[in-house]
Amino acid sequence: MKDGKHITMGIESSCDETAIAVLADGREILSNVISSQIEIHKEYGGVVPEIASRHHLNNIPFVFQKALREANLGLTEVDEIGVTAGPGLAGALLMGTAFAKAVSAASGVPLVGVHHIQAHILANTIEHPDLEPPFLSLVVSGGHTHLIEVLGYNEFKILGATRDDAVGEAYDKVARVIGLGYPGGPKVDKLAKEGDPHAIEFKRVYLEKDSLDFSFSGTKTGVINYLHSAQQRGEEVKAADVAASFQQAVIDVIVDKAMWALERTGYAGLAAAGGVACNSALRAALAAALGSRGKKLWIPSPILCTDNGAMVAAAAYRKARLGLFATDRLDCFPGLNIETQLYKLDE
Numbered sequence: 001m002k003d004g005k006h007i008t009m010g011i012e013s014s015c016d017e018t019a020i021a022v023l024a025d026g027r028e029i030l031s032n033v034i035s036s037q038i039e040i041h042k043e044y045g046g047v048v049p050e051i052a053s054r055h056h057l058n059n060i061p062f063v064f065q066k067a068l069r070e071a072n073l074g075l076t077e078v079d080e081i082g083v084t085a086g087p088g089l090a091g092a093l094l095m096g097t098a099f100a101k102a103v104s105a106a107s108g109v110p111l112v113g114v115h116h117i118q119a120h121i122l123a124n125t126i127e128h129p130d131l132e133p134p135f136l137s138l139v140v141s142g143g144h145t146h147l148i149e150v151l152g153y154n155e156f157k158i159l160g161a162t163r164d165d166a167v168g169e170a171y172d173k174v175a176r177v178i179g180l181g182y183p184g185g186p187k188v189d190k191l192a193k194e195g196d197p198h199a200i201e202f203k204r205v206y207l208e209k210d211s212l213d214f215s216f217s218g219t220k221t222g223v224i225n226y227l228h229s230a231q232q233r234g235e236e237v238k239a240a241d242v243a244a245s246f247q248q249a250v251i252d253v254i255v256d257k258a259m260w261a262l263e264r265t266g267y268a269g270l271a272a273a274g275g276v277a278c279n280s281a282l283r284a285a286l287a288a289a290l291g292s293r294g295k296k297l298w299i300p301s302p303i304l305c306t307d308n309g310a311m312v313a314a315a316a317y318r319k320a321r322l323g324l325f326a327t328d329r330l331d332c333f334p335g336l337n338i339e340t341q342l343y344k345l346d347e
């Protein structure tokens with residue numbers, strides 16, 4: 001507690017960002033330190049799990065000190081420490097949870113285990129005080145694509161999920177075959193602005209009638225096949241058209257399914273979340289579709305869409321208010337399902 005404000009720290013290390021943030025009263029960002037390993041993994045074309053773990057180990061103490069220093073707080077003023085316990089890379093998660101448990105044990109500050117995707121969704125609560133459960137959420141990240149009903153701060157119900165690639169994964173693979181490098185999503189986003197989204201009709205996969213599940217691997221393979229056959233015929237390919245047309249195909253399906261979910265559930269709007277929610281074309285398409293239906297779009301600022309500690313702190317703050325603390329036996333769970341009530345796992 002500091003000046004009557006409730007202070008929450010959030011620690012995130014599930015993939016290639018070592019990130020720690022401090023929030024006051026669940027919304028005010030006092031610090032949000034993100035140490036990205038992108039430059040290190042770039043030369044391998046993707047995240048190398050062992051290298052990620054080693055860098056988390058090196059970085060966490062510095063990121064932790066910096067987050068407290070920028071917040072101008074001491075550890076004793078922190079009310080709880082939230083840490084991502086899953087899903088994610090096993091070794092990477094272990095670094096964050098081991099560090100958080102050690103700090104909690106040494107200081108007596110209580111610990112909260114946080115689900116990474118719940119944190120992405122609850123990042124919306126930082127900037128949007130009007131957003132409260134129940135609501136509908138669209139999660140579009142590097143590892144997940146979900147339509148989720150958020151019934152409470154600790155109760156999440158999956159309405160639809162990808163059956164193969166996550167949308168961010170498809171973006172990254174398409175970027176690689178076009179020759180844009182890693183991480184692909186932001187590069188496809190930028191290049192697509194110079195292309196014609198209707199130049200090439202890539203497959204839009206809707207699955208069974210009324211299904212809220214997704215499938216992006218067919219669209220991704222369509223891009224690969226298009227490039228191969230153009231190469232075999234010696235035809236020149238306009239990379240910007242490929243990027244824009246691929247993006248349009250996946251966005252059409254995502255927006256349609258999100259609108260179906262909204263019609264079916266009757267909620268007042270949609271809370272978008274995850275790294276791909278940074279995508280400028282997706283943000284514009286969601287805003288247009290929701291606006292024309294008189295529905296609201298909640299979406300975090302781009303810096304709160306990709307992996308960060310503030311979203312973990314926001315989720316931990318909500319869980320702490322419900323009394324959902326973890327013990328020092330908190331483990332990490334690489335395949336953790338979003339419907340699992342995490343705090344029960346270490347009871």
Ligand code: KG4
Binds near residue numbers: 120185278
């Ligand atoms: O949520 P996130 O940071 O990590 C996971 O939990 O997976 O998402 C990372 C993903 C990557 O696939 C990255 O390429 C994608 O988000 N991404 C984007 C954009 N910015 C990040 N995809 C499309 N357009 C963007 N502007």
Ligand code: ZN
Binds near residue numbers: 274275
């Ligand atoms: Zn993430």
